[in-house]
Amino acid sequence: MDLNYTPEQEAFRQEVRHFLQDNLPADIRERMGKRLRHNKDMTVRWQQILHKQGWGASSWPVEFGGPGWDEVRQLIFEEECAMAGAPRQLDFGLRMVAPVIMKFGSDEQKDRHLPGILDGSVWWSQGYSEPGSGSDLASLRTTARREGEYYIVNGQKTWTTLGQYGDWIFCLVRTNDEVKSQEGISFLLIDMETPGIDVRPIIMLDGEHEVNDVFFDNVKVPVENLVGEEDKGWTYAKYLLGHERTGLANVGQWKTMMRRLKEIAREEQDDGKPIIENTRFRDRLAQLDTELRALEITVLRVLTASSDPGPEASILKIRGTEIGQQLFELAMEATGHNAIAHIPDALEPDYDGPLVGSHNAVPAAGDYFNMRKLSIFGGSNEIQRNIITKLVLGL
Amino acid sequence: MNFDLTGEQRMLQDSLRRFLANEYTFDKRREYINSGKSTDDGIWSAFAEMGLLAYTFPEENDGLGGNAIDTMLVMESFGRALVTEPYLATVVLAGGLIRDNGSDAQKAAILPAIASGEKRMAFAHYEQGARYNLSYVNTSAKSEGNGYVLNGSKAAVIHGYQAHQLIASARTSGNTRDENGLSLFLVDAGADGVTIRDFPAHDGFRTAEVTLNNVKVGVDALVGAADQAFAAIEKVIDQGTAALCAEAVGAMDAMVEATVEYTQTRKQFGVPIARFQVLQHRMADMFIQAQQGRSMAIVAAAYADSDDREARREAISQAKLLIGQGARLVGQAGVQLHGGMGVTDEMWASHLFKRLTLVNLLFGDSDYHLAKVSEALLAKLA
Ligand SMILES: Cc1cc2nc3c(=O)[nH]c(=O)nc-3n(C[C@H](O)[C@H](O)[C@H](O)COP(=O)(O)OP(=O)(O)OC[C@H]3O[C@@H](n4cnc5c(N)ncnc54)[C@H](O)[C@@H]3O)c2cc1C
Numbered sequence: 196m197d198l199n200y201t202p203e204q205e206a207f208r209q210e211v212r213h214f215l216q217d218n219l220p221a222d223i224r225e226r227m228g229k230r231l232r233h234n235k236d237m238t239v240r241w242q243q244i245l246h247k248q249g250w251g252a253s254s255w256p257v258e259f260g261g262p263g264w265d266e267v268r269q270l271i272f273e274e275e276c277a278m279a280g281a282p283r284q285l286d287f288g289l290r291m292v293a294p295v296i297m298k299f300g301s302d303e304q305k306d307r308h309l310p311g312i313l314d315g316s317v318w319w320s321q322g323y324s325e326p327g328s329g330s331d332l333a334s335l336r337t338t339a340r341r342e343g344e345y346y347i348v349n350g351q352k353t354w355t356t357l358g359q360y361g362d363w364i365f366c367l368v369r370t371n372d373e374v375k376s377q378e379g380i381s382f383l384l385i386d387m388e389t390p391g392i393d394v395r396p397i398i399m400l401d402g403e404h405e406v407n408d409v410f411f412d413n414v415k416v417p418v419e420n421l422v423g424e425e426d427k428g429w430t431y432a433k434y435l436l437g438h439e440r441t442g443l444a445n446v447g448q449w450k451t452m453m454r455r456l457k458e459i460a461r462e463e464q465d466d467g468k469p470i471i472e473n474t475r476f477r478d479r480l481a482q483l484d485t486e487l488r489a490l491e492i493t494v495l496r497v498l499t500a501s502s503d504p505g506p507e508a509s510i511l512k513i514r515g516t517e518i519g520q521q522l523f524e525l526a527m528e529a530t531g532h533n534a535i536a537h538i539p540d541a542l543e544p545d546y547d548g549p550l551v552g553s554h555n556a557v558p559a560a561g562d563y564f565n566m567r568k569l570s571i572f573g574g575s576n577e578i579q580r581n582i583i584t585k586l587v588l589g590l
Numbered sequence: 591m592n593f594d595l596t597g598e599q600r601m602l603q604d605s606l607r608r609f610l611a612n613e614y615t616f617d618k619r620r621e622y623i624n625s626g627k628s629t630d631d632g633i634w635s636a637f638a639e640m641g642l643l644a645y646t647f648p649e650e651n652d653g654l655g656g657n658a659i660d661t662m663l664v665m666e667s668f669g670r671a672l673v674t675e676p677y678l679a680t681v682v683l684a685g686g687l688i689r690d691n692g693s694d695a696q697k698a699a700i701l702p703a704i705a706s707g708e709k710r711m712a713f714a715h716y717e718q719g720a721r722y723n724l725s726y727v728n729t730s731a732k733s734e735g736n737g738y739v740l741n742g743s744k745a746a747v748i749h750g751y752q753a754h755q756l757i758a759s760a761r762t763s764g765n766t767r768d769e770n771g772l773s774l775f776l777v778d779a780g781a782d783g784v785t786i787r788d789f790p791a792h793d794g795f796r797t798a799e800v801t802l803n804n805v806k807v808g809v810d811a812l813v814g815a816a817d818q819a820f821a822a823i824e825k826v827i828d829q830g831t832a833a834l835c836a837e838a839v840g841a842m843d844a845m846v847e848a849t850v851e852y853t854q855t856r857k858q859f860g861v862p863i864a865r866f867q868v869l870q871h872r873m874a875d876m877f878i879q880a881q882q883g884r885s886m887a888i889v890a891a892a893y894a895d896s897d898d899r900e901a902r903r904e905a906i907s908q909a910k911l912l913i914g915q916g917a918r919l920v921g922q923a924g925v926q927l928h929g930g931m932g933v934t935d936e937m938w939a940s941h942l943f944k945r946l947t948l949v950n951l952l953f954g955d956s957d958y959h960l961a962k963v964s965e966a967l968l969a970k971l972a
Contacts, residue, residue: 329858535792564940
């Protein structure tokens with residue numbers, strides 16, 4: 196038992212930290228630090244910078260252009276990036292479709308798609324959910340009918356995060372109606388420029404455009420865009436879910452937010468004094484700080500375990516999202532009734548109009564509202580608890 | 591003990607609910623909000639015709655002589671429909687201050703004008719840095735000639751920009767946190783030196799920041815006695831808090847209903863998701879919170895007009911404590927059970943959730959009121 200990082204790991208942390216100091220653009224750092232609106236440019240630019248350093252894909256093996264880091268190094272890297280104020284890299288390409296292509300894709304697919312994910316030139320979206328198929332994903336109904344050298348895709352995907360920027364989308368589609376629902380699903384890569392695709396915005400409760408509906412009307416997809424075998428898509432999708440381990444808990448991001456929350460607690464005034472002097476507020480902050488520490492250690496235990504964590508990873512999803520939500524709730528409460536005003540323009544860096552209270556109040560309520568999504572997507576927390584009771588506790 | 595409404599109260603509630611169901615639909619509400627005012631002349635004059643704006647004023651001022659229970663009924667109905675009209679600001683806060691503290695001349699000039707729907711008002715009290723502390727006031731009023739000169743700024747003025755006239759608190763003596771030395775003044779929204787910055791709120795309401803820069807008012811602008819306004823401020827915020835509690839109860843009920851309905855129609859795994867026991871229990875908890883909240887909203891209304899300060903303050907803080915917490919639980923669970931739909935602008939549930947969230951941030955959040963209840967307990971036992 197030793198809770199310390201090794202000297203090599205500490206040296207690695209310093210190396211990453213220095214790199215970030217020298218290379219993370221100030222405008223991006225500002226956007227992240229003040230929690231301003233995200234945009235495509237910042238994500239792409241940062242991906243290009245990381246790629247130049249050879250760190251574009253921290254979780255990839257060397258043969259595909261990754262740095263070949265072990266899980267602890269990946270975690271250190273992510274944490275340092277978050278703490279420095281770097282934007283989150285786009286998971287859809289790097290952590291979702293890429294591992295599937297690496298494991299099940301053809302050599303042509305690897306050559307064609309992996310470089311664009313690594314250098315940030317191709318924006319990927321995830322097309323799993325449908326209006327009728329959320330938690331029960333296997334009931335999906337978007338169809339792909341084989342016609343010569345093409346699949347003809349018809350149907351609707353929904354909740355497509357940042358699909359408005361999407362160049363490509365990886366989809367689960369139904370290729371066979373005659374078998375059990377899980378067995379008739381295929382994994383297709385679709386160029387979003389193809390005729391017949393229509394992307395329409397869904398406005399979220401914070402007033403922002405983050406997700407989309409994607410409609411497919413007789414979309415012709417070349418058969419070479421099928422990953423692996425027809426009707427085996429569900430297996431690949433499940434592989435992907437099992438593969439995603441470190442990202443689930445978001446510890447780096449939450450530690451960054453915790454640091455910000457502590458600053459907010461010193462800045463925001465309560466009866467003319469910093470709110471950190473308010474015992475009730477401070478107790479809740481202290482409680483949350485403690486929860487976050489437990490989560491961090493649980494993540495490290497899971498990561499360094501010799502065996503695959505399997506369904507225990509649901510703990511990380513549940514606690515990680517709950518802690519994240521509470522961080523934003525406290526940040527909102529700290530700003531008190533200043534959080535009530537909704538000034539969407541103030542989420543851009545060039546805004547020089549009036550604010551209500553300090554800048555801390557600008558993203559406060561919108562963030563809190565938005566973060567309710569954390570316990571809903573990526574397998575809702577109810578579904579995660581079902582997994583723990585069934586697969587871990589054996590109930 | 592009697593929790594029954596009078597025949598008249600039941601009629602008020604029925605006709606208001608019917609009116610809102612027809613005239614304050616989700617789409618119409620969106621229009622009113624998008625107009626940039628969050629209030630609609632047609633709706634406001636209909637409220638006046640129904641007598642809503644006059645209920646709690648004395649009969650000699652064109653009022654109906656009602657009390658906080660009537661306010662509770664109105665606000666609960668508003669909560670169910672998420673009405674964003676300036677009722678709390680105009681009738682409960684400003685109207686309440688004039689009713690309870692105004693001179694005969696002020697009452698005669700203002701209350702009938704509110705009752706008829708002509709006049710909208712707002713209460714400019716809270717200041718930056720105060721958070722929820724009511725005595726934290728830096729705005730100053732210096733006696734000069736035959737009147738006062740006001741300087742300072744006010745925050746979180748609900749519907750401030752939509753008001754024709756404000757009631758502003760200011761310090762006529764004492765230091766920042768002193769309860770003594772506060773006074774209330776009528777200030778015309780268009781007076782020289784008054785700047786009102788209007789902001790949309792996340793829940794469809796409007797909020798404003800008011801700056802007073804050498805604003806001159808006459809002695810007749812003083813509401814109540816100089817230096818002695820703290821008790822009046824505290825009482826009207828208690829009345830406003832009781833009203834807000836009732837509104838939250840209406841919104842909680844609406845969230846329970848919306849969620850029960852949604853989970854019965856939404857199917858996953860071949861069944862309505864309402865079949866999953868874990869969701870059933872979640873809805874049972876939401877229902878319990880709404881019921882407990884209803885009880886406390888009644889307690890708050892029963893004490894809101896009381897001059898027994900200690901009993902009133904305890905009732906109000908206990909109510910806001912539980913209702914703030916209930917609103918949080920009901921809001922969060924309601925969204926969660928709607929799945930992805932719950933976080934979209936197109937769903938009713940997300941709008942209920944936003945209002946239920948911000949209700950907790952107005953007039954003191956649950957932590958603030960827990961502190962009040964706790965301090966009162968210590969004072970009694972020590
Ligand atoms: C902001 C956001 C971004 C998203 N991005 C993407 C994306 O990029 N690509 C993509 O494909 N999808 C995306 N999703 C979709 C997301 O994965 C789904 O929302 C999620 O799977 C839940 O499905 P649903 O919304 O249909 O809710 P439902 O499945 O209808 O669930 C409603 C409620 O019922 C509960 N429930 C359902 N089944 C059970 C059960 N068996 N036991 C107990 N409770 C149950 C749920 O937990 C939830 O509380 C996104 C969603 C959101 C909100």
